[in-house]
Amino acid sequence: MTDPSIQAVELTKCYNSFCALSGLNLRLEGAKCVGFLGPNGAGKTTALKMLTGMIRPTRGKALINGIDVQENKKAALSTCGALIETPEIYPALSVKEALMMVAEIRGVPSTVRKDAVMKAIAEVKMEEWIDTKCGKLSKGMKQRVNLAAALVSDPIIMLLDEPSSGLDPRGMAEVREIVKGLKKKDRLIFMSSHLLGEVTEICDEVAILDHGKLLAYDKLERLTSALAVGNTKECEASFSRDLGSDALKEIASIEGVTGLELVEPKRLILRLEGGNEAQERALAKIAGLGVGLIAFRPSSSALEETYLRLVKDSR
Amino acid sequence: MGGPGERTRGADATGRSIPGSASQLKTIAKYELMNYIRTRRFYVLLTITLIMSGLLTAVVALYQPAGFLSSPLGFYSSWWGMAATYILILSGIFFGGDAISGEFQNKTGYFLVVNPVKRSTIYAGKWVAAFIASLAIFSAFVAVTVANGAYYFGLDVPYQFGLSLAFSVLYLMSILGVTFFFSAIFKSASISILVTAILFLFAFSLTQTLVSNLAQMEPWFLITYGAEVIGNVLKDPYPTHIVTVQLGRVTFTTYNAPILNGVAIMAAYFVICAALGLVIFERRDFS
Structure with missing residues (x-):
């Protein structure tokens, strides 16, 4: 089995004359956590959305484990869990049902599906709300469920777009612990964040983006030393x-x-x-x-x- | 650089593989349906349907209208023709109007689309859920209709009613095809619902009247024209294709779609609109 990888090749997204992302070239390989930094509007979410097939690149390719997301999204994302922005969940489904749906879609076998869902719920500390309808959850709680949805199939690669967004300080600390736990399990994590303390604490490497262009990508220490x-x-x-x-x-x-x-x-x-x-x-x-x-x-x-x-x- | 041929992992950390599209479609339809039947709109529509059925039951029982009680076919024709298509249209609007646009506006799409599932599977799964939810509402009306028919005429249900029922299901499919198409076009759920409601409740009927009477042209391109076979098949004999009425100097022309034409129009609307909606959904950005 080769190392998990995320790759952007000349990845570009333009809206008429405005380019949200310009020719991003980035290759992340192996088990590590990479922080994705940049000011608002730098193109971080745009890049992550193209890596998950949510938007189509104007030019270039987004590859997960060498598979082009546009050409074969199903295969490309088969090993990848993602949390992009703050998704809404079908309001009439309970937390458990919403996660069961994701687990079923992702092929978690029926024999272990319930356990996988319960484990993901426990990981985001939502046991108390398991039967609550998602429409009744606060924004922070929904974000926990979204994170659980990304975790439920135990993916090898995680794409996280500001995962602490909407969470209280305790929730933020818990997210950090979850990501640290993933690192211990040898996952490749690509995480955008505005919280530099969080990135310093969790990430091994950092990619910095601005105006749709990659400014730097290196190990955290090397970048700060340089x-x-x-x-x-x-x-x-x-x-x-x-x-x-x-x-x-x-x-x-x-x-x-x-x-x-x-x-x-x-x-x-x-x-x-x-x-x-x-x-x-x-x-x-x-x-x-x-x-x-x-x-x-x-x-x-x-x-x-x-x-x-x-x-x-x-x- | 890697390419599709270099796929090294087809599964997650536990080595499991992703289910086929048919299985994923079933999953999406199942949970969408659960979501639909717990929403207020489902119960609102069910209540409207039961009120309409109740009113018809009361009117027929109290006033014993001759048109209703002359024959089994007359009964089903009068009862069915008055309400069936409206219930189908309302169901289509309620369940299909924002099915796709809601995924963008409410950001529920962000929850599903990041998973290893094709957009076409999501689209089809949502369509199947909307179809089943609509069918459940429609079944309530069918049940009350048949119960009343059985009360007045026993279980002598004319075969034409079976045909009408089949055409109704086809009409529901085509309505949902159209509503999903408009839902895929608009990012705002309320606009997509409004547009489909205006089209089905006013625009198509008005255009049909204008085209038939003013342009003296068969409105073969209108879904509502094709759907007339639902009521017409319950008439004996089946209405002639073109009926002209001369009132003074003015000639009024009414067109009745022959059964095959009606079926073809509805099927075409379903196939073309569903396919166009799917293409739009596949290409739209979640931005």
């Missing part, structure tokens, strides 16, 4: 215990650390100067301090900085 101001990198460190003032002083004194910001008692934003080697040394020293370092990653503000610079440059 576009960092001078040789400075902003990272986020999480600790198992609260950081006292002594610990902060010690960290601040480490060579290469040019700035500190304690955002929470156990979370710190660090500005590191120097190349990878200098940063590696600084990180080793922090770990050696015995202050309970448990996680270290590029900060969402680093991504924000990168994103804003790229988008600004493209205008």
Whole structure:
């Protein structure tokens, strides 16, 4: 079995003289989570809609696992779950019935269909509403059901268009956990979002789009490093215990650390100067301090900085 | 670069494959039908049908009109001819008017279309559901009709009633073909419902009258003209094709579609409109 893949080849969508997407070339392959970023109207949803056969490209091809979505949508989407915008669900169907319909369409065998539906409902925490008519659900609840519909057949590829849209903070956190769970199951996830913190936390790679054109596509760290101001990198460190003032002083004194910001008692934003080697040394020293370092990653503000610079440059 | 021939996975993580289009059509029709029969509009239409049936039952019982009670054929002709086509038209508008446009306007299409299912399967599944829901409403009217017929004339149901019933089903198919076509054209559900209602309740009949009497031309291109076979088949003898009445200097011409012509007109409307609607639905963007 080859790796799952999503590919856009010269993918273009024009409405008269306005092009929502211009010659997008992008190939995502293997199990990972790719964030799809861009300002409103950049063409993210347009690209995702062409990948799911919701709109027809003016030019170019959208391929899922090498199969052209326009030529053979059924085969192309057979392994792909998708949530595009915020769909409405047939109002007179209950949550369970709506998901049973999707499970049936997607070929989940009748012997395990009920279990698959219950599992998807549990995953989006909708057990309490299982028999409620979809027409009576709030927007956030509907979005949970939509996410469950995308998950119900346990697809290999997930296309998610702002999956946290309409959800409360708890719902957003739950969506992040669901996507993290999918990553653990070796799925290929392509997810558009405006929440840079969410993207930083979940995604391995990032594609940035503006004015219908791809500005960058790379690993998150590489992208933020490449576009960092001078040789400075902003990272986020999480600790198992609260950081006292002594610990902060010690960290601040480490060579290469040019700035500190304690955002929470156990979370710190660090500005590191120097190349990878200098940063590696600084990180080793922090770990050696015995202050309970448990996680270290590029900060969402680093991504924000990168994103804003790229988008600004493209205008 | 990959192509259709390079398909490596035909199934999801569990290795299962996607059902055939016929099976998916059945699934979509089943859940659409569940959705239809739980909606208020289904019960509104059922109530209208039962009120119409009840009124007819009461009028015939109270006034014993000669036209109704002269013979079994006369009974079915009078009863059927008055209401059957209106119920069919209303059903078509209620269940088909926004069947496709609603998918765009209400965004319910976003829930279905992202799945591995052909748009033609969705279209056909929705059509079958609308057809069955309409047929359920129509069956209520048929049941009351036959019950009244049996009360006055026993179970001596004339064979022409069977033919009329068959033509009614064909008419329902063609109405739904037309309503689905207009529903596929418009993105607004209310506009598609309004257009089909105006066409079937006024425009077609008015055009037919104008074309027949003013242009003295057979309105062979109108679905309502073809549908006249539903009532005409219950008349004995079957009305002649062209009837001219001279009133002073003015000649009025009435055309009656022969059975084969009527069937052909309805079948043509069904096939052409359903196919055009499908092509439009296949090509429309969910944007």
